[in-house]
Amino acid sequence: MKAEAYIFGIFPRDERLIEATRRYPQRIKEMVTERTKKLLRLQEGLSYVSDPLLGWDDMLRPIVQNFEGMEVDGLNRFFETNTFYRIPVTVGKIRSNGRMFSRIMAMDLLKETGRPFLLELPDPFTFASLCLDKYYGDKGGLIEDYAKAMNGELKDVKDDNFRLLVLKAPSIAFASREEDLELIKKGLRVLTDGLNVPAILHIYFRKVDTALSHLGQLPVSGIGIDLFASGSKVPDDYRYECLALSAIDARNTRMETVSGSLRKVKEIVTRLNLKKLYLTNNSDLELLPYVFAIRKVRALRTMLKATEEAM
Amino acid sequence: MDHPFMTQEIGSLRKPEWYVRALRDHSLSKEAKERAKDDLSLLNLRMLEDVGLDFVYDGEARRVEMYEYPVRHIGGFVFTGRVRSFDNKYYRKARCVGPVEYMGNFHLDEFRFVKQHAKKAVKVPVTGPYTIVDWSFNEHYDTRKDFLNDMSRKILNPLLKDLSKEGATVIQVDEPAATTHPNEMDDFKDAFNETVIDVGTRISVHICYSGDNYRTLFPILDELKADQYALEFANRDSWNLGTDEETRRGYVSLRLYREHGVSGIVGLGVLDVHTDRVETPELVRDRILFATKLIGDPSKVYVNPDCGLRTRDRRTAFLKLKAMVEGAELARKALA
Numbered sequence: 064m065k066a067e068a069y070i071f072g073i074f075p076r077d078e079r080l081i082e083a084t085r086r087y088p089q090r091i092k093e094m095v096t097e098r099t100k101k102l103l104r105l106q107e108g109l110s111y112v113s114d115p116l117l118g119w120d121d122m123l124r125p126i127v128q129n130f131e132g133m134e135v136d137g138l139n140r141f142f143e144t145n146t147f148y149r150i151p152v153t154v155g156k157i158r159s160n161g162r163m164f165s166r167i168m169a170m171d172l173l174k175e176t177g178r179p180f181l182l183e184l185p186d187p188f189t190f191a192s193l194c195l196d197k198y199y200g201d202k203g204g205l206i207e208d209y210a211k212a213m214n215g216e217l218k219d220v221k222d223d224n225f226r227l228l229v230l231k232a233p234s235i236a237f238a239s240r241e242e243d244l245e246l247i248k249k250g251l252r253v254l255t256d257g258l259n260v261p262a263i264l265h266i267y268f269r270k271v272d273t274a275l276s277h278l279g280q281l282p283v284s285g286i287g288i289d290l291f292a293s294g295s296k297v298p299d300d301y302r303y304e305c306l307a308l309s310a311i312d313a314r315n316t317r318m319e320t321v322s323g324s325l326r327k328v329k330e331i332v333t334r335l336n337l338k339k340l341y342l343t344n345n346s347d348l349e350l351l352p353y354v355f356a357i358r359k360v361r362a363l364r365t366m367l368k369a370t371e372e373a374m
Numbered sequence: 375m376d377h378p379f380m381t382q383e384i385g386s387l388r389k390p391e392w393y394v395r396a397l398r399d400h401s402l403s404k405e406a407k408e409r410a411k412d413d414l415s416l417l418n419l420r421m422l423e424d425v426g427l428d429f430v431y432d433g434e435a436r437r438v439e440m441y442e443y444p445v446r447h448i449g450g451f452v453f454t455g456r457v458r459s460f461d462n463k464y465y466r467k468a469r470c471v472g473p474v475e476y477m478g479n480f481h482l483d484e485f486r487f488v489k490q491h492a493k494k495a496v497k498v499p500v501t502g503p504y505t506i507v508d509w510s511f512n513e514h515y516d517t518r519k520d521f522l523n524d525m526s527r528k529i530l531n532p533l534l535k536d537l538s539k540e541g542a543t544v545i546q547v548d549e550p551a552a553t554t555h556p557n558e559m560d561d562f563k564d565a566f567n568e569t570v571i572d573v574g575t576r577i578s579v580h581i582c583y584s585g586d587n588y589r590t591l592f593p594i595l596d597e598l599k600a601d602q603y604a605l606e607f608a609n610r611d612s613w614n615l616g617t618d619e620e621t622r623r624g625y626v627s628l629r630l631y632r633e634h635g636v637s638g639i640v641g642l643g644v645l646d647v648h649t650d651r652v653e654t655p656e657l658v659r660d661r662i663l664f665a666t667k668l669i670g671d672p673s674k675v676y677v678n679p680d681c682g683l684r685t686r687d688r689r690t691a692f693l694k695l696k697a698m699v700e701g702a703e704l705a706r707k708a709l710a
Contacts, residue, residue: 075457084462120461137609137648138460140585143555145509147460316454316469316511352455352467 064332065339066374067110068367071183071229071265072313072347073122074102074115075356091118099169103176105357108364110341111181111227114168121148122185122231122347123193125167130212132157136195142233142268144314144350151190153198153205159212164220174222181227182220184213186264187250188243189234206246210253217258228262230254230283233346236269236292244278255282263287263307267346270295289345290327291315297331304338306331309345310366311359316351318358324366325373332374342366378672378709379662379702380428382641384580384604385499385548386440386682387418387433387691411436415487422494425692426699429497429544434682436484440548441509442466444501448529449475450514469511474524479536489541497544497578498537503530503565508551519561526568534573545570546578546604550681552591553584559594567599578602578641582681583609592630596637604641606680608661609648615660622664631669640669643680644701645694650686652693658701663708672709677702 076084076098083094095117102115119125121141127133132155138147164170164182173180185193187210191202199205217228235247255262265287266274275286275298285305288297291312308331310324328340342363348356396402396410418433437443442465445451450472456464485498503525507518515521534545547569552562570577579600584591588605595603611624619626631640644661645653658677666672677698683691 075455076462078456081456081462081464140554140583145465145551145554146458149460315513317513349458352457354455 064337064374066328066342066367066370067339068310068342068363069109069111069113069181069227069229070106070344070348070360070363071113071181072116072231072344073119073349074117074347075349075351075353076117077353080117096169096172099172103172105360109360109367111179112173112176113181113183113229114173116168119167121146123151123190124149126163126184126190127151129163129166130157130159131155132198133194139193142237144268146350148193151194153194153196155198157205157208157212159216161216161219163216170220174224177224179224179226181229182217182225183229183231184254186230186232186235186247187213187254188238188247189232191246191250192234192238203246203249206250207253210250214254214256214258217254217260226260228255228258228260229287230262230264232264232266233268235264235266235274235278236271236289238274247278248281252282261285261305263305263341265289265307265343265346267309268292272296272298276300285339285341287341287343287345291345297335299334301335305341306335306337306339307341307343310342311344311363313344313346313348313350313356313359316355319362319366321362321366321369325369328370328373340370342370376673377706378675379705380676381699381702382427382429382497382604382676382678383422383431383433383695384641384678384680384682385431385434385546386437386684387421387435388684388686388688389414389435390688393435412487415484416491419488419491421688421692422695423492425695427695428495430488430492430494431497431499432484432488434499434684439465440499440501440682441506442468444480445506445510447477447480448506449473449477451510454511465509467509467511470514470521472514474521474529476529476532479533481533482536482540485537485540485542495544496542497546498542499546499548499580500530500534500537502547502549502552502579503569504562505549505551507565508554518558522561522565523568526565530569531571531573534570534575538573538575542575544576544578545573546580547600548580550580550582552579552581553586553588556586556590559590563594563597567597570599576601578604578639580604580641580681582606582643587627588630589627592627592634592636596635598638600638602639602641602676603636604643604676604678606643607665608643608646608653608680611646611661613651613653613657615656617660617664617667622661625661625665625668628665628668639674639676640665641676641678644677645679645683645698647679647681647683647685647694650690652690653697653701655697655700655704658698659704659708662702662705666705666709
């Protein structure tokens with residue numbers, strides 16, 4: 064079994080960037096680029112680099128703004144956090160125009176690193192669950208069109224260093240109806256069809272062991288499990304070849320220890336037959352103040368090193 | 375004396391430029407800054423009285439913000455940086471790194487000043503235990519429940535009792551986080567009831583932006599030891615006149631009031647605090663009349679903005695409150 068590590072999601076803005084966004088909007092692009100480079104350097108020592116998404120105001124908006132057939136509306140609470148997102152609204156058939164990732168992510172900077180990188184998206188079910196639908200009339204249609212559009216966009220990313228796809232799927236943790244389970248599977252099937260990078264489905268904010276056993280085998284390489292969610296554990300009947308284990312908690316400033324992380328890894332390794340174990344954050348690091356997010360990424364690097372040595 | 379549709383504010387008003395500049399001015403003495411605080415407190419009080427509200431306070435003139443202000447005065451917390459609320463709006467979030475400690479009543483001086491100068495009934499807003507806990511990082515307590523228990527018993531309950539002894543007759547416990555975690559509603563209820571136990575004043579609880587139209591809240595509402603529930607509705611409602619269900623869709627969830635056998639007063643949010651558009655008195659009237667139909671008793675309806683009006687400039691806040699007071703009067707006439 065191989066151990067790897069990465070971070071995903073929106074990274075917090077530092078104090079100067081927050082202030083500049085308010086006072087000097089003309090300087091933002093330059094500042095975001097400079098800070099993105101810095102945060103990509105921070106990820107040296109991890110197995111993949113990811114865009115810190117510093118220009119993103121929530122996990123949906125840049126995507127929504129690059130789709131035809133969508134608008135953004137008022138604020139709504141982002142799951143069980145004190146953070147709010149603007150509700151995407153479908154007003155027509157959703158379509159993307161190609162090269163979306165170049166517009167919404169720092170693709171040039173990711174490529175410049177010369178290192179393996181990951182790209183991330185909300186999974187189709189989560190995307191549709193957070194939308195207000197005024198066009199489709201059924202969630203299935205919206206899920207299918209989103210998944211098709213994103214499948215096309217991902218196939219357009221022609222770069223050998225694009226090695227991992229992270230699908231952010233907090234809504235799956237809250238899904239319980241039989242018809243939802245079918246929609247989750249359908250969306251993932253369409254989105255991952257024909258892709259040649261492993262996809263990790265990160266389900267967070269709640270324990271998912273029960274939901275996972277109801278979902279059966281999904282068309283992804285592994286699941287990201289939020290072990291910091293109350294009562295959460297990796298189920299005994301976990302059958303995927305990869306597992307993303309939350310080694311750092313983006314919802315609390317309390318620092319995790321290397322020994323604690325090794326204990327978790329050991330418990331998993333003795334129980335499951337995995338090809339690859341990823342150490343990651345559980346959700347967007349922007350739920351932490353900037354200084355703590357930096358500390359936690361450094362801690363993750365140390366945890367990876369210790370895990371590699373222990374194995 | 376009580377009349378139907380008593381009017382009240384919820385809490386904060388925006389701080390004027392002169393005040394913010396004065397507090398940031400390093401050349402001003404501490405005494406001069408205290409005078410500026412008194413001036414703004416008095417100004418807000420008069421503004422709310424002039425507009426005709428039945429219950430008033432000082433627009434939280436002395437408080438930085440509803441979370442940061444109390445937490446700065448409670449032992450066991452350290453502020454560490456800002457966390458996003460939405461877009462590029464951030465709030466300072468604290469870590470709880472030790473047992474919480476009551477270091478004195480941080481609302482007492484403010485309350486004494488208001489009580490001394492107010493010409494109307496006073497309602498004191500106080501941030502509740504669940505919201506403080508939910509908006510903080512917990513590095514000290516083994517469980518959230520332990521954190522909540524200490525926050526209710528060691529901090530908020532003594533603070534409320536102090537205010538009561540000092541002459542407060544109505545206290546509003548602000549709990550915007552109450553419905554954030556639907557599976558913790560019992561914890562919220564227990565913490566709230568511990569907070570208000572033996573306080574001896576009328577108690578209101580303000581809860582806003584629940585995200586599920588209060589479906590999670592209503593089943594436990596009657597178990598809260600509160601006389602009044604001040605809730606938001608206007609932001610989900612239409613701007614058209616009328617008292618039918620489609621036009622007044624923001625208020626339809628009030629059906630749950632009777633379905634769950636709730637008996638307290640509803641503080642009805644009739645002003646959307648997230649838009650500069652000013653409601654007309656007629657729109658306020660129709661919102662009140664529709665809600666009253668669902669609640670079934672005009673004496674169980676008070677009227678307020680959805681939330682604190684610090685989100686709007688002071689002139690807009692004034693105009694909105696004026697429309698609210700006039701709308702309440704129109705509703706009284708319509709029922710007379």
